[in-house]
Amino acid sequence: MRRKYTIPTAEAGRRDTEAIADLTLSDFLGGGVPLNLSCGFGLRNYQIAYETYGTLNAERSNAILVCHALTGDQFVARPNPVTGRAPWWPTMVGPGRPVDTDAYYVICSNVLGGCMGSAGPGAINQETSARWGASFPMVSITDMVRAQKALIDHLGVPRLHAVVGGSMGGMQALEWLRLYPGLLDRAVLLATASRQGAQGIAFHEAGRQAIMNDPHWAKGDYYDADIGPEKGLAVARMIAHITYLSEAKLEEKFGRRYQGRNFKTYSLDSDFQAESYLRHQGAAFTERFDANSYLYLTRACDYFDQAESHGGDLAAVYEECFRVNKPRVCLISYDSDWAYPPSESDRIENALRQAGVEVVPGAMASSEGHDAFLLPHDEAEGLVRYFLNQHK
C-alpha cells in the first residue's frame, strides 16, 4: 500500500526497500509458497514494488503490463518520488498516449533483482533482517516474469490485454509469451532480442568488472559503509551508455567539440563534450541505481536465450509453446540500434511466423540507436496505438 509521497535525499542509489516502500505500492508475495527461481533457490515472502495507472474495468479485461528495461523502474508514467526523476516513457504510456491510461489499466512493477523496492540484493532478507547483498540468489528473466505473474494474480487480474516492453523489458515480454501464451492477447516488443549476443555479454562483463574491481564493492556488502562502489558503477554506466547511442548520434550530438572552452588543456581532464557528457551520465546514474542490482540484472540478460533448451532452434521453442494459444505480436526495431539490432528482431519474427503466430513488424528508421525506443517516434507510437486497439 502507498504511505507517503515525499522526496527523500538521494543516497547514491543505495536506499533500502523500507525507505522506498513508503513511496510506491509494494506487497509481499508468495507467502509460504516459494518462487522457485531458475538457479534452484526457493524465494519466500518476496517484496514486489509496483505502480498502476488507470482503472481496471468491470470485465477485468483491460490490463496491460509494462515491463521495464535494465535501469528502468515502475514509474513509467509518473514522476519517481524516490529519485525525483521524470516518468521514463511519457511518450508511450499515459492519458491519450498509445498505451492509454484512460482506456487501459496499466501495471508496471520493479523487476525482481531491481533496486526500486522489489526483492533484490539491496532489499532486506526477511529471514535475517539484514540486506541480502551478494547472497541474494541470481535471478533470470524467467524469474522476473513469474514474479509479475504472481503480482497480477495478487491484483485480481485474470489475463492481460497486452504485455509491452523494450530492451530487457522486451525479453520479459518474450518470456510472458513463452510461459503464459494463454494469459495474454498480444505483446509489443521493442528493441529487443531472444538472446543476449556475445558482444552484449562482453560489454556487460567489462562493466561488471569495473564494479567488482572497485574496492568499495566489498563483495557486495557495502550497504552500511560510508562509500559504495559508485565509481565502478559510473564506469559501467559509461560503457553501457555508449552502446545505447548510435555512432552517428554521438557524432552529431558532440562530434569533437570542446566542453566550455575552445582549446585543448593537454591534460586528463574532460576536454570534449563527449567526455563530460559521459562522466555526467555515469555519476548521475549512481544517484539512482544500486551497483549490486546492476550486476544481477546484466547477468540476467546475459543468461537469456530462449532457444537454449532446443539447441538454438527458436522456431521449435515457439512451435511448442504456441500450439494452442497464439497471441499477436508487434515487433519494433530501430535501424541504428546496435545493442539489440534489427537482425535480432528478424530472428524472432521468423521463428514466430514459423509457429503460426501473427506478427506485425515495425522496422523503424531512427538515428537514436538503442535509446530510440524510449524517445518520441511518431511512427512507432502510431503502430503501438493501432496494434493495441485492433481486434478488441
Add this chain to the structure above:
Amino acid sequence: MRRKYTIPTAEAGRRDTEAIADLTLSDFLGGGVPLNLSCGFGLRNYQIAYETYGTLNAERSNAILVCHALTGDQFVARPNPVTGRAPWWPTMVGPGRPVDTDAYYVICSNVLGGCMGSAGPGAINQETSARWGASFPMVSITDMVRAQKALIDHLGVPRLHAVVGGSMGGMQALEWLRLYPGLLDRAVLLATASRQGAQGIAFHEAGRQAIMNDPHWAKGDYYDADIGPEKGLAVARMIAHITYLSEAKLEEKFGRRYQGRNFKTYSLDSDFQAESYLRHQGAAFTERFDANSYLYLTRACDYFDQAESHGGDLAAVYEECFRVNKPRVCLISYDSDWAYPPSESDRIENALRQAGVEVVPGAMASSEGHDAFLLPHDEAEGLVRYFLNQHK
C-alpha cells in the same frame, strides 16, 4: 646501444626505462635542443627506444619507418625480449614479407609516451632522476612524429622510402605526410582515421576513468608501490578489446558458449567464453603495458584531428602541405572495422585526391574488425608489397 638480451621477470607492465634499455636499442635525443611539444612543454634529452631490421644501403634510400599502434612497440619483426611476446606484425614485416627486411632498412621506434623504453610517464625524468608519472607532459601524435624525425636524423637517414602504420600508427603516418611531405616517397595507412571520432573518444574516456578510479593509480604515482592500477587497466583493455573485434567475429568466436562446462553457474563468475576471454585479455595486458602510458596514448589519439586548424576542411590542409611534394599514399581499410571504419579512410582519400595526391585505395573484406590490419590478409599484404616496390 644494445646491451644484453635476457628476459627479466614480468613486473606488471611497470618496468622502468633503465631495465628496458638493456634489451633494445635506445638513445637520448635532442640533447640541449628541446623537442617543443604541442602542449608547449620543451622536452630535453629524451630517450627513444627502437629496433632496426635489415641494412641501410649505400645510397641510404631504402629506409622504411614502421609506426606502431596504441599498445604496440618497436618489436615489429622480432620477439620482444622484455615481455617475451612474439613480433607483432610478422605477416607484414620481415625477410620476404611485404615490408621486406632483405630489401629495406626498417626502423620501428617506441612512441613518445609509450612504455617500452621511450620517454613517457614511466621513464626516468633526467632532471630529477625520479620517474615522471603524471608529471610527464601530454604528448600528441605530432610530437611522436617529431621524435621519430629526430631519430632518423640521428641514424643518418636523410629520407624515407615509406612510412607504414595502422590505427594510431596510421595517424602517425598521416602526420609524417603533413609535416614532412618532402622527406618521404610514400605512405601506407591501414585501418586509420584523420581524427578520432566521438564514439572513440567516449570509449577511451570510459577506459581512462576505469584506470583513474583505481585507488592504486594514485594520481599516476604508483611506480614504487607494491600494487599499481592493474585492475583499472584491465577493464580499460577489456573495453577497448571489444571495439577491436567485429560483432560477427565475437559471435563466431564465442557466441553464447560456456567456458569449461555446459551449464550456468548462476553467479557472477565468468560462465561464458566471451567473458573469460576478455578477462584474460585484460589481465594479460597489465603484464606488458603501463597504465599511465595507456592514459597518455589514448589522449593523444583523442586530440588527433588533422583538419582542426582549418575548421574541419581536410582537403584544405592537404592542399596546403602537398603543394610542392606529393608522396603517394596507399590507404587500406577493412569493411568490418568499426573502430576506424572505411568511411574515415574515404574521408582521407577524398581530401588527398582533392590535393592532387595519388591514392591507391584498398577496401578489404574481412570479418576480423579493427584487428584485421594485424592479421594475415593476402590481399592487403599483396597490395602493400606492390605499392612499396613500384616507381622505385
